[in-house]
Amino acid sequence: MxxxxxxxxxxxxxxxxxxxxxxxxxxxxxxxxxxxxxxxxPVLLIIFAALSDVxxxxxxxxxxxxxxxxxxGILSGATLGAxxxxxxxxxxxxxxxxxxGGALAFIFARTDIKWKPFVYLAGLAPMFIPAFxxxxxxxxxxxxxxGLLNVLARDLGLPEVLNVYSFAGLIxxxxxxxxxxxxxxxxxxxxxxxxxxxxxxxxxxxxxxxVIRRVTMGLMTPPLxxxxxxxxxxxxxxxxxxxxxxxxxxxxxLPTYIYRFMNSSPQRGNEAAAVALLxxxxxxxxxxxxxxxxxxxxxTIVGGKGARASLVRLGxxxxxxxxxxxxxxxxxxxxxxxxxxxxxxxxxAFIPSVTGLLSQADFNISALWAPFERPQVTQAAxxxxxxxxxxxxxxxxxxxxxxxxxxxxxxxxxxxxxxMAMTPLAIPAIVLGMxxxxxxxxxxxxxxxxxxxxVIAFIAVQMPQGxxxxxxxxxxxxxxxxxxxxMHGATRVKSVRKITIPLMKEGIASVFILMLMLSMRExxxxxxxxxxxxxxxxxxxxxxxxxxxxxSASALSVIYVGIIAALALxxxxxxxxxxx
Amino acid sequence: xxxxxxxxxxxxxxxHAVKDxxxxxxxxxxxxxxxxxxxxxxxxxxxxxxxxxxTGGRITVGERDVFxxxxxxxxxxxxxxxxxxxxxYAIWPHKTVYENVAFPLQMKKLSRSDVARKVGEVLELTGMxxxxxxxxxxxxxxxxxxxxLSRSLAMDPxxxxxxxxxxxxxALLRVRLRTELRRIQQEQGLTTIYVTHDQxxxxxxxxxxxxxxxxxxxxxxxPKDLYQNPVDVEAASFMxxxxxxxxxxxxxxxxxxxxxxxxxxxxxxxxFRASHVKxxxxxxxxxxSGSVTSLSYQGDNFLATVEMANGLIVQxxxxxxALTLQRGDKxxxxxxxxxxxxxxxxxxxxxxx
Ligand SMILES: Nc1ncnc2c1ncn2[C@@H]1O[C@H](COP(=O)(O)OP(=O)(O)OP(=O)(O)O)[C@@H](O)[C@H]1O
Ligand SMILES: [Mg+2]
Numbered sequence: 001m002x003x004x005x006x007x008x009x010x011x012x013x014x015x016x017x018x019x020x021x022x023x024x025x026x027x028x029x030x031x032x033x034x035x036x037x038x039x040x041x042p043v044l045l046i047i048f049a050a051l052s053d054v055x056x057x058x059x060x061x062x063x064x065x066x067x068x069x070x071x072x073g074i075l076s077g078a079t080l081g082a083x084x085x086x087x088x089x090x091x092x093x094x095x096x097x098x099x100x101g102g103a104l105a106f107i108f109a110r111t112d113i114k115w116k117p118f119v120y121l122a123g124l125a126p127m128f129i130p131a132f133x134x135x136x137x138x139x140x141x142x143x144x145x146x147g148l149l150n151v152l153a154r155d156l157g158l159p160e161v162l163n164v165y166s167f168a169g170l171i172x173x174x175x176x177x178x179x180x181x182x183x184x185x186x187x188x189x190x191x192x193x194x195x196x197x198x199x200x201x202x203x204x205x206x207x208x209x210x211v212i213r214r215v216t217m218g219l220m221t222p223p224l225x226x227x228x229x230x231x232x233x234x235x236x237x238x239x240x241x242x243x244x245x246x247x248x249x250x251x252x253x254l255p256t257y258i259y260r261f262m263n264s265s266p267q268r269g270n271e272a273a274a275v276a277l278l279x280x281x282x283x284x285x286x287x288x289x290x291x292x293x294x295x296x297x298x299x300t301i302v303g304g305k306g307a308r309a310s311l312v313r314l315g316x317x318x319x320x321x322x323x324x325x326x327x328x329x330x331x332x333x334x335x336x337x338x339x340x341x342x343x344x345x346x347x348x349a350f351i352p353s354v355t356g357l358l359s360q361a362d363f364n365i366s367a368l369w370a371p372f373e374r375p376q377v378t379q380a381a382x383x384x385x386x387x388x389x390x391x392x393x394x395x396x397x398x399x400x401x402x403x404x405x406x407x408x409x410x411x412x413x414x415x416x417x418x419x420m421a422m423t424p425l426a427i428p429a430i431v432l433g434m435x436x437x438x439x440x441x442x443x444x445x446x447x448x449x450x451x452x453x454x455v456i457a458f459i460a461v462q463m464p465q466g467x468x469x470x471x472x473x474x475x476x477x478x479x480x481x482x483x484x485x486x487m488h489g490a491t492r493v494k495s496v497r498k499i500t501i502p503l504m505k506e507g508i509a510s511v512f513i514l515m516l517m518l519s520m521r522e523x524x525x526x527x528x529x530x531x532x533x534x535x536x537x538x539x540x541x542x543x544x545x546x547x548x549x550x551x552s553a554s555a556l557s558v559i560y561v562g563i564i565a566a567l568a569l570x571x572x573x574x575x576x577x578x579x580x
Numbered sequence: 581x582x583x584x585x586x587x588x589x590x591x592x593x594x595x596h597a598v599k600d601x602x603x604x605x606x607x608x609x610x611x612x613x614x615x616x617x618x619x620x621x622x623x624x625x626x627x628x629x630x631x632x633x634x635t636g637g638r639i640t641v642g643e644r645d646v647f648x649x650x651x652x653x654x655x656x657x658x659x660x661x662x663x664x665x666x667x668x669y670a671i672w673p674h675k676t677v678y679e680n681v682a683f684p685l686q687m688k689k690l691s692r693s694d695v696a697r698k699v700g701e702v703l704e705l706t707g708m709x710x711x712x713x714x715x716x717x718x719x720x721x722x723x724x725x726x727x728x729l730s731r732s733l734a735m736d737p738x739x740x741x742x743x744x745x746x747x748x749x750x751a752l753l754r755v756r757l758r759t760e761l762r763r764i765q766q767e768q769g770l771t772t773i774y775v776t777h778d779q780x781x782x783x784x785x786x787x788x789x790x791x792x793x794x795x796x797x798x799x800x801x802x803p804k805d806l807y808q809n810p811v812d813v814e815a816a817s818f819m820x821x822x823x824x825x826x827x828x829x830x831x832x833x834x835x836x837x838x839x840x841x842x843x844x845x846x847x848x849x850x851x852f853r854a855s856h857v858k859x860x861x862x863x864x865x866x867x868x869s870g871s872v873t874s875l876s877y878q879g880d881n882f883l884a885t886v887e888m889a890n891g892l893i894v895q896x897x898x899x900x901x902a903l904t905l906q907r908g909d910k911x912x913x914x915x916x917x918x919x920x921x922x923x924x925x926x927x928x929x930x931x932x933x
Contacts, residue, residue, distance in 0.1 A: 200670035202657040203629050204735055205687035214683075218674035310631075 028405050028413065034398065035420040037443075038460040042435025043427060046280075049273035049438065056438045074274045082252040083278065086236055089170045089246075089253060094232035096175025100328065101182025102224050108183075109190035110216070112311045113322055122329040123183035126176055128565035129336065130521045132240035132538070133557045134177045136545055137336030138164045139244055140343055140554065148339055152354040165249040173241055176332050178231040185227040186220060193219060195310070208312065222294060229290040233283055237428030239524045240542065254279045255430045255524075262434060262528065269434070276431035283426050337558070344368055344555035368559065371552045377540060383451060384536040388519040390455040391462065395515045396508060398459065399466035403474045404496070408482075421467040424460060429524040432461055437528040449531045461525050462518045466511050473507025474500075510571060517567035520560075581642035581738040581771055582607040583628065589636030589649075590623055590795075597623050599795040601637070605739070605788075608769040610762075612782040614818065615792035621775040624792075625741050628773065629664050630657035641738050658687070663737035665745045669728040673717040677708060677727050680716055684735035702730045705764060722753045729761070733768070742774045746781065758784050779820055783807060791815055813849045813925045821921070822854040822895040849923050854883065856919035857896035859905070862912040865889065869912045872905055886913055 045056045053067055104123040107113050126134075141149050142164035150160040163169060197219065201211035239255035246253055254275060261272035314321060342351070345363040371377045402421055406414045424432060436457045440448050447453045477500060485495035501508070523538040530539050537560055544553035583605040590598035598620045605611040613621045626632040628639060630646065633654060639647040641662065646655040663684070672680055678699060685695040703709045706726040711719065716727065725745060732740050742761075746754045762785050765772055776782050782789055783803045791799040791806065799811045810816040813824055826849055862869050870888035884896045884905065894913055898905070905911065 194668055194670065196666040196668050196670040197672060199629075199631050199657075200664070200666060200672070200731075201683070202631065203660075203662060203664045203741075204684035204731060205658050205661075206683070207656075207658055210687070215672060218672065221674060 024409055024411065027401065028409070028411055028417075031398070031402055031405060031417055032413065032420070035402070035417060035463075037439075038456065039420055039423050039463065042432060042439045042460070043423065045438045045442075046273045046276050046431060046435045049270050050277045053270060055267070055269045056442060071274045071277070074271050074278070078252070079254075079257065079275060079278070082254050082257045082275075083282070085167075085246070085251055086253040086255070086279075087282075088167060089174065089242070090232045090236040092167065092171035093174035093178065093235040094228045096171055097179040097182050097231040098224055098228040100175065101179035101227070102186050102220070104179070104325065104328065105183045105187035105190060106220075107321055107325065109187045110212075110312055111314050111321075113314060113318060113325070115322070118329075119325050120187075122325050122332075123187065124180050125329065126332045127180040128568050129177060129333070129561055130523070130538075130564060131174065131177045131238060132244065132523050132542065133340075133561055134336055135173050135241040135244040136541070136553060136557060137339050138169065138173050139248075140339045140550065141335060142169060143248070146351070148342070148351060148354055149335075151351060155353050155355045163249075164245055167251065170241065170245050170251075173245060174235040174238060175231075178234055179332075181230055181234075182224065182227040185223040189220065189223040190216075198310075212312065226290070226294055229286065233286060236286075237279065237283065237430065239430045239527075244545070254282075255428065258430050258434070259527070269438075272434060276428070276434060279428050279431060280426065283428065287426060337561070340554040340557050340561075341368070344551055344558060346551075367551070368555045371556050376535070377556070379533070380535045380537050380540045383454075383534060384520060384538075387451055387454045387458065387536055388516045390451070391458040391519045392512045392515045394455065395459045395462055395466050396470075396512045399463070399470040399511060400508065402467055403471040407471060407474050408479065418467070418471075421463045423464075424462075425464045429461060429522075430527075433457070433525040433528040436460060436525065440529075448529075449534065451534050453529050454526055454534060454536065457525050457529055458519045458522060461522065462515055465518060466515055469511040469514055470507065473504055473511070476507075477503055513567060513571045517564060517571055520564055520567060582640075583739050583771060583773070584640045585624070585628070585637065586640075587637040588624070588627065588634055588639065590620070590627060590632065591635045597795055598627075598634070601796060603790055603797065603800075605771055605773060607771055609787040610765050610770075610772045610774060610785055612774045612776060612786035612789045613792055614776060614779070614782045614789055616818075617777070619792045620795040621792055622743055625664070625743055625773060625775055628739065629662050629741055630655060630660050661735070661738045662741060663732035663735050663739075664741040665725075665728045665732050665743070667744045667747060669724045669745075669748075671716040671719070671724050671727050671731075673715070675716055676712070677703070677714050677716060677719070678712045680727055681730045681734050684731060688735070698734055699730075702734045705733065706730045721749050722757065725749065725757060729764075733764070738771065740770050740772045742772060744775050744777065747777070754781070761785060779818060791818065810851075810921065810923065812923050813851065816851045816921060816923055820853070821851045823857070824849055824851045825892065826850075849925060851921045851923055852915050852919050853897075854895040855897040856915055857894060858914045858916075859884065859886070859896055859898060859911040860914075861905070862910055866912070868914065869910055870894070872907055872909050872911060875905065875907055886911060888913065
């Protein structure tokens with residue numbers, strides 16, 4: 001009797017296991033397939049296009065017409081010049097961001113400056129203004145002829161000095177609006193630092209200033225360098241800022257170069273792909289160098305008994321430094337936002353005199369909403385919402401399944417999921433956009449020209465951020481909670497649904513909001529993918545500006561920044577700081 | 581150099597963390613601060629280093645006042661020539677072992693060759709010479725400990741402060757390093773203040789021990805004084821007295837009655853060590869006998885728990901060689917008169933240092 005029962009149970013259990021393993025394997029294969037189509041095919045098509053003289057179209061892809069001519073062709077003075085410009089701009093903005101972000105972080109975390117919450121806000125706030133909106137605002141403020149600051153200078157009888165259409169302008173805008181990455185990394189490291197490390201310097205004979213220079217600064221190097229590299233790469237691959245600020249003065253960068261190849265007629269996609277390959281190469285090389293440098297410096301400075309570090313007394317430097325913080329806030333937030341609002345609400349786009357304009361006070365606040373009277377704009381706003389929510393839902397689900405497969409199932413091949421999910425980090429957005437376009441022209445699914453292609457593309461681009469957020473949230477969950485549910489008779493699916501997902505509520509919600517916000521911000525990737533019916537807000541702003549409709553672009557930008565700031569604050573409430 | 585703390589007060593807001601503290605550390609000796617968690621050991625030590633500002637009193641190092649509340653003297657930490665080994669070691673992870681140890685010498689603006697010579701000497705002394713080039717984050721706990729010690733030694737401090745420096749290490753290494761610490765302290769004639777929770781560490785390292793409680797000193801003396809004559813029950817239990825009975829409770833207990841005959845102390849508790857208890861097998865049911873309820877092996881000896889006829893539980897240490905007992909055996913329990921201490925629960929006020 002017992003034997004019969006035993007074997008019966010065994011058989012049932014075995015069947016269950018077999019079925020379960022099949023299901024898990026099937027799921028893993030599906031996810032690998034999805035990621036391959038989403039991410040790998042676009043990259044492969046870029047490589048193909050760069051090594052070929054035909055564009056990847058159905059029936060065109062064969063290995064017979066491989067050639068190095070395209071690559072050889074673009075390795076000319078013009079491309080190398082653009083590459084050099086890109087590197088100069090990226091290097092400059094990384095240094096600038098490290099300096100401003102690092103200084104703000106130190107002031108915030110380690111000194112007795114007054115109004116600390118404001119200092120924190122000043123360090124963080126530039127993140128709420130997407131770089132292309134900032135570039136737009138700064139071109140209103142500082143273009144060499146009619147920039148508001150130049151007009152104001154003329155009003156006051158001063159010489160016109162500002163020209164943001166220059167290397168300095170690019171470095172300034174990218175540096176300021178990427179500085180929050182440095183600020184966040186560095187200030188949290190400073191706050192977590194074991195204060196005994198500094199005290200040890202004091203008791204071993206060093207003055208406060210010497211301790212800061214020799215101990216604190218040394219400890220700050222890894223987060224500072226790490227975030228500096230991030231800013232370097234973000235600046236290197238940034239397209240819209242370069243388009244707005246570098247193009248008018250004829251400065252080429254690698255991303256603008258790619259964009260121009262793609263937009264020339266006839267389209268010169270092969271050359272674009274070759275330049276893209278060069279850009280990917282530079283990014284990969286930099287990532288490698290960064291890891292080489294940071295690996296040896298990967299030390300923990302956290303620890304101690306939770307004692308609070310003593311703050312540096314600023315004394316007489318307190319007021320000037322605080323004034324500096326206010327100045328940074330004014331330059332990064334107040335000036336550009338005022339410029340956008342002024343431009344949107346003033347009677348005419350051409351402003352001959354700032355003092356005159358302010359004294360007339362003839363503003364029309366309702367002009368901020370004027371663009372929404374046009375059906376194309378409301379359509380774009382609706383599209384933005386649909387796309388963002390769609391990406392939010394689908395990307396969150398895909399990231400959860402991927403992270404779960406990698407961290408909990410650990411089947412052979414799981415690590416591949418992680419590699420694929422993180423690949424887009426090394427692929428500049430403009431390059432990925434191009435690859436995605438070719439991919440979905442080839443695919444036998446009729447998604448080109450619909451919102452679906454936007455959703456697909458955004459999922460691909462944002463996969464690294466989503467995956468990283470989800471896996472760190474899953475890593476914080478104790479595996480044993482889920483296992484004990486299974487020991488007590490639940491199937492794996494059921495225990496994930498009843499135990500793991502409810503426990504990860506917050507983490508899942510934060511990934512969702514992060515995906516929403518990143519989709520709202522994205523401009524570069526959809527540039528290649530949109531059609532008249534599928535424009536989204538960021539594209540409309542870009543188009544309006546490129547077509548000279550400055551007032552409407554400004555009005556939309558103000559609303560757009562409002563939405564993004566709200567989403568960013570929401571995301572931070574859920575503990576997200578690595579917004580891209 | 582000699583260190584003295586006079587009438588030291590430290591407040592955190594309303595909380596009085598250190599009260600009326602007087603302590604004296606003669607030149608070249610080692611003082612151990614011993615006491616329960618939160619009693620103010622770290623706070624006292626940090627105020628000697630200058631990392632904490634007292635709210636009253638005076639601290640003298642050598643002949644110099646480094647802190648004097650009345651005269652508003654407060655010498656900054658880098659000018660005190662007092663070094664400290666932190667509990668977290670506080671080894672700078674971005675510097676190599678050599679650079680860590682060289683730091684205080686560079687601060688003294690020594691020439692490059694003098695720095696190198698001195699660092700070499702110190703690392704030799706602590707046995708870390710072969711790790712000179714290592715990054716500080718590539719060291720084990722015990723090695724970091726030695727680097728922290730080397731760094732403090734390198735500056736030739738007037739006083740060296742050590743805050744539970746061995747507490748993050750495993751038991752074996754702890755014993756080895758504490759012997760080494762004592763050797764270095766005595767060889768170099770260092771004046772040290774050392775904080776620990778651990779009774780055996782305190783005994784091994786101290787010339788004098790100050791037992792602290794609630795921000796004050798309750799007993800000060802040589803390790804032998806504290807070991808043999810704790811001032812009160814709490815001090816006794818800290819010093820490893822395993823048997824502590826209230827006198828009321830044990831009034832019927834013949835062991836103590838016998839032991840205490842003729843002694844006139846006025847304490848209300850009876851304390852003695854397990855190692856001072858004698859057991860003999862017996863058959864009668866007299867009041868000074870009981871039965872063995874457990875036996876546990878301790879290496880050199882056994883720890884026996886005996887339940888007396890009146891329910892009292894007594895811990896006894898028996899040499900392994902002498903062990904013929906079994907669980908359940910009846911034994912007669914006795915303690916030498918001289919080994920018994922009769923103590924109050926808590927001595928009020930603090931003894932003078
Ligand atoms: N910065 C501070 N603010 C307020 N209270 C403090 C502060 N630092 C210490 N205390 C309090 O002062 C008392 C003494 O602390 P201290 O760190 O000196 O204890 P300790 O004897 O070193 O304890 P342990 O053995 O746990 O290290 C404690 O009650 C602690 O809560
Ligand atoms: Mg302590």
